[in-house]
Amino acid sequence: MVEIRSHLSRDLSIDIWLKKECNQVTGSFKERSARYMLMTLRDDFKQKGVFAATCGNFGESLSYCASQLNILMTIIMPLSVPLIHIQKCRKYNANVIVQGNDLIEAKLIAKKLAREAETLCLNTDDYNAIAANGTVGLEIYDQVGDIDAVIVPVGTGSLIAGVATAIKGLNSNVQIIGVQTEKSISFTLSKEKGQIIPVKPELSIAQCIVTDIVGKNAFVTAQPLVDKMVVVSEEAIAAAMLRIFEADKCVVEGAAASSVAALMSGQLGSHLRHKRVVVVLTGGNIDVVMFTRCLQLGLIEENRIIPVLVTIQDRPGSSAELFRQLATIGVSIRNIITRRDIHSDDVYNVELELQCEVRDEEHGVELYRLLKERYPKNVKFVESGPLFTNLEQISPMQPELIPQSNNPLVNELGSMNKDAVTSLRGLQREILLDKNYQSCSTAGNLQAYPHLGDSNKR
Structure with missing residues (x-):
């Protein structure tokens, strides 16, 4: 998809360009790797069909491409997957099995079924997938030019591995910056430690980049090429979704918005100010209910x-x-x-x-x-x-001045003066001596005090 300059550029004082992979047929960059992986399958695997475990975008892309290539595709999705992803996979005639509490369990089920069928369980940590994702980097370099930095959302790392390989091969001075949600930081921890570190992922509004462990091939490829990793909060991602929607009239999922959230968070400092930066909007597959909730959270964060x-x-x-x-x-x-x-x-x-x-x-x-x-x-x-x-x-508003009372019983300080107290004592005695005075059970009934109920008698 051809890059366009973002209207957020002026607000953030950065020359921002959007790589809109959300405009692909299946709404995600993963259509590239899905098609190439299926095209390069052995003939016997094409005849038997293949399996994959996914939280959404990869499954949709595989289902769409498999339907065009006449390959039987079975997708295993965890119970937490939004309904929109299940519906789209079935729309492309894929066999969808919703099983497993999370992606980890879904992967185990997919591998078991693939072994029983003597076929493959596809995953994004494949060198063919990484190579296909590298075409995103080639397009960015060819279409924008004079790039200072590229910001890429990171899950298993397949996309950033491909993009970094392509762009660094053309210009080693371009910064490659990865972004992860705070709910899943396997790549960030692995880069810090110099070895693959698994994590226990949590549910996130950026679910498409949530994973328990970075891909081995992707990590080995990307580690020396990625200049910086940024971790953003759920609230920051929601605010970025809102800003992208308002400024660029673009509906993106949480994973895609994380790249803009990295710019908005201030973690990248001022060295990108007035620089040309490309952010990859990886996908736009989000259901209306979830999108509405994210916008609400974004409005609160803003x-x-x-x-x-x-x-x-x-x-x-x-x-x-x-x-x-x-x-x-x-x-x-x-x-x-x-x-x-x-x-x-x-x-x-x-x-x-x-x-x-x-x-x-x-x-x-x-x-x-x-x-x-x-x-x-x-x-x-x-x-x-x-x-x-x-x-x-924050200091409160200055309180409004209370107008001075005209009541002669109250002085300028708002308290009773001695003369007022004397007057009230006299009124009290007058009431008690009144023959029409009744017990306290009639309090509030002016008929018990005729001279108080009739202003002409006061």
């Missing part, structure tokens, strides 16, 4: 949705007053959850969990100051993103 917990009195009008306060500064409420803890001894208050939508960080600070001033002891901000890292350093 401080455009701010979760807040506010405790208010459980009485009519208290929530309306809170909402009026938020409306005065133009804050919208995206969601409200009311919490009444039946185990709490505080029966007079209720906790509201709000998702407040703000325009930008300055607007977020205004929201913080307002709530801290109005509800100083009853508001808690759910910290997320850089804005609320040091909440207490």
